[in-house]
Amino acid sequence: MYDLIIKNxxxxxxxxxxxxxxxxxxxxxxxxxxxxxxxxxxxxxVDAGGRALAPGFIDSHTHFDAQIxxxxxxxxxxxxxxTTVINGNCSLTMAPVRARHREFVxxxxxxxxxxxxxxxxxxxxxxxxxxxxxxxxxxxxxxxNVATLAGHSMLRLWVMGxxxxxxxxxxxxxxxxxxxxxxxxxxxxxxxxxxxVDIDHEHRPVPxxxxxxxxxxxxxxxxxxxxxxxxxxxxxxxPDLLCVRIDILGELSRRHGITVSFSPxxxxxxxxxxxxxxxxxxxxxxxxxxxxxxQMQTRPIDVTFEFDMPTSVFxxxxxxxATILKPHAETLRDFQDAGVRKQLVEEAYNGLHPxxxxxxxxxxxxxxxxxxxxxxxxxxxxxxxxAERDCDPVELMLDLAVEEDLKTCFTALEVGHNNLERITGxxxxxxxxxxxxxxxxxVTRFATYGDTGYLFSRFVRDAGALTPEQAVYKxxxxxxxxxxxxxxxxxxxGLAADLVLFDLDTIDRGPEIAVEDLPAEGYxxxxxxxxxxxxxxxxxxxxxxxxxxxxxxxxxxxxxxxxAA
Amino acid sequence: MSATxxxxxxxxxxxxxxxxxxIAAREFPDRPVDEAVADxxxxxxYLVFRPAPAMMTRSDIVFTGPPAA
Numbered sequence: 001m002y003d004l005i006i007k008n009x010x011x012x013x014x015x016x017x018x019x020x021x022x023x024x025x026x027x028x029x030x031x032x033x034x035x036x037x038x039x040x041x042x043x044x045x046v047d048a049g050g051r052a053l054a055p056g057f058i059d060s061h062t063h064f065d066a067q068i069x070x071x072x073x074x075x076x077x078x079x080x081x082x083t084t085v086i087n088g089n090c091s092l093t094m095a096p097v098r099a100r101h102r103e104f105v106x107x108x109x110x111x112x113x114x115x116x117x118x119x120x121x122x123x124x125x126x127x128x129x130x131x132x133x134x135x136x137x138x139x140x141x142x143x144x145n146v147a148t149l150a151g152h153s154m155l156r157l158w159v160m161g162x163x164x165x166x167x168x169x170x171x172x173x174x175x176x177x178x179x180x181x182x183x184x185x186x187x188x189x190x191x192x193x194x195x196x197v198d199i200d201h202e203h204r205p206v207p208x209x210x211x212x213x214x215x216x217x218x219x220x221x222x223x224x225x226x227x228x229x230x231x232x233x234x235x236x237x238x239p240d241l242l243c244v245r246i247d248i249l250g251e252l253s254r255r256h257g258i259t260v261s262f263s264p265x266x267x268x269x270x271x272x273x274x275x276x277x278x279x280x281x282x283x284x285x286x287x288x289x290x291x292x293x294x295q296m297q298t299r300p301i302d303v304t305f306e307f308d309m310p311t312s313v314f315x316x317x318x319x320x321x322a323t324i325l326k327p328h329a330e331t332l333r334d335f336q337d338a339g340v341r342k343q344l345v346e347e348a349y350n351g352l353h354p355x356x357x358x359x360x361x362x363x364x365x366x367x368x369x370x371x372x373x374x375x376x377x378x379x380x381x382x383x384x385x386x387a388e389r390d391c392d393p394v395e396l397m398l399d400l401a402v403e404e405d406l407k408t409c410f411t412a413l414e415v416g417h418n419n420l421e422r423i424t425g426x427x428x429x430x431x432x433x434x435x436x437x438x439x440x441x442x443v444t445r446f447a448t449y450g451d452t453g454y455l456f457s458r459f460v461r462d463a464g465a466l467t468p469e470q471a472v473y474k475x476x477x478x479x480x481x482x483x484x485x486x487x488x489x490x491x492x493x494g495l496a497a498d499l500v501l502f503d504l505d506t507i508d509r510g511p512e513i514a515v516e517d518l519p520a521e522g523y524x525x526x527x528x529x530x531x532x533x534x535x536x537x538x539x540x541x542x543x544x545x546x547x548x549x550x551x552x553x554x555x556x557x558x559x560x561x562x563x564a565a
Numbered sequence: 566m567s568a569t570x571x572x573x574x575x576x577x578x579x580x581x582x583x584x585x586x587x588i589a590a591r592e593f594p595d596r597p598v599d600e601a602v603a604d605x606x607x608x609x610x611y612l613v614f615r616p617a618p619a620m621m622t623r624s625d626i627v628f629t630g631p632p633a634a
Contacts, residue, residue: 167581168581168623196624196625203616205620205622208624209622209624209625210622210623210624211623211624212578212581212623212624213578213623213624216624235611235626238611240573240574240628240632241611241626243573243574244572244573244574244576244626245626247570247572250570281573284570285570288570
């Protein structure tokens with residue numbers, strides 16, 4: 001007697017092979033049998049009605065490191081068919097972190113991943129220091145599988161203390177970092193993450209950027225012992241720098257026999273040849289035996305912001321940046337000062353675009369208003385409102401912000417990664433892995449969910465760039481192979497029963513909406529799923545379109561291959 | 566296939582305590598330092614315009630030649 005049979009399904013096995021019509025049986029959290037005909041009874045039988053049944057999707061670039069400690073479902077990723085999230089990217093993790101470094105680590109995480117301070121402080125229990133203690137703190141509450149990378153910045157901070165922010169490590173410190181990384185991997189870390197670009201809340205390089213090349217090489221040697229992976233953020237906006245970084249990654253991959261993955265591979269109107277140049281370099285490295293995996297997101301970038309928090313949209317406009325960084329009252333005063341306003345307007349029209357983004361102020365959308373009489377403006381473009389009022393769009397934005405005590409919320413739509421013609425080929429490229437979605441991050445700025453559904457709606461159905469089986473492979477088997485998830489990402493008897501049942505004709509992401517579901521009534525932007533019928537995690541029904549989240553907790557910690565074995 | 570891949574553009578990592586002058590003196594010993602610094606900076610604007618207090622770090626890339634024409 002099986003626990004579950006899902007019959008009458010169009011089965012995609014996650015290898016990229018064409019689907020077949022049949023059934024999948026599950027027992028004790030694993031796939032027990034599958035085929036065109038399946039005999040035997042089950043405690044539960046689901047008629048899929050001809051819908052698609054695939055391995056659960058794997059999101060390889062998320063930042064649920066904090067959220068997972070209070071939300072073991074990593075909402076709303078699960079409802080988009082994601083059954084495994086990979087946390088700890090970009091050198092930032094919540095462990096190993098000594099008690100005396102919690103304030104610093106929290107500040108860095110909130111700065112880079114744009115998590116509201118009140119929500120972070122209210123949600124984080126911080127009842128751990130080591131990696132093992134961190135995983136243990138949420139292991140029993142998981143409704144989704146969680147793999148976590150060990151953050152290079154955290155390894156440095158643990159071993160070197162404050163000096164991690166100031167200097168290179170000594171040989172002894174590097175040896176201690178290697179040992180600490182082994183302890184993290186033994187405890188269940190999937191690999192290592194590092195960054196060549198991130199800055200902390202004081203605008204200084206994050207600790208891992210102070211590492212000499214020898215330090216990173218030594219840590220990669222440890223990854224080689226475990227068959228574990230490394231993720232890195234390179235200078236993704238500069239073709240020459242990115243190509244050098246790809247060469248460095250290729251060398252590390254070959255020397256230590258490891259897979260290295262960089263994210264994001266990002267298209268921009270500012271550097272229209274970047275993606276092709278980077279892929280040519282990855283191809284060359286692959287031919288020479290390296291395993292360098294570029295991660296590419298599927299969605300264009302929208303940035304939503306208010307003027308009481310700095311946002312990257314203004315980072316290359318000095319007057320805007322300086323004004324927004326000031327205390328609330330001073331920002332308000334500057335927005336009303338004739339001299340400052342003149343500079344702001346001038347910079348709005350003539351300033352430099354931020355890296356990898358194209359920002360046009362008059363095209364900003366009034367996303368959400370605080371005052372009732374301004375509500376009719378929501379969803380409208382500044383340019384259109386200003387034309388009606390016979391005023392300048394930037395002046396209008398400043399007036400609205402002042403009137404609403406800086407609480408008005410604006411959105412810059414499709415500021416990057418928005419050229420479908422340039423993106424379609426690379427998305428379909430076999431070397432490119434779908435990733436960089438950033439789930440759990442930037443929560444007050446834009447929704448980082450639904451890239452999975454968007455891959456089907458935009459690139460399978462609209463553009464025809466991928467077959468459905470290729471899209472499934474890119475979200476499952478390919479990620480599992482690249483990241484060493486040995487029993488996930490494919491449908492085979494004996495493998496974990498992570499399953500997503502969905503409608504190929506309707507799967508998509510919903511519109512971006514604001515919800516107040518973070519601790520301390522904090523808000524964030526999310527997208528609901530469309531066309532996802534059921535999601536199973538290790539054989540446990542975790543989500544269904546009709547009933548929502550089941551509350552049953554079938555999630556597991558996913559480790560590096562050697563530890564998992 | 567051989568593991569030797571020619572770089573697209575010459576570059577170096579900074580050493581501990583490096584500044585533009587020390588890199589220029591090391592990489593271009595036969596050239597006047599001020600002239601070499603000017604060239605180095607023109608090839609590495611991302612470091613020149615990096616906002617304070619961020620500094621040049623050991624993990625940075627310093628190009629020692631111009632971009633392809």
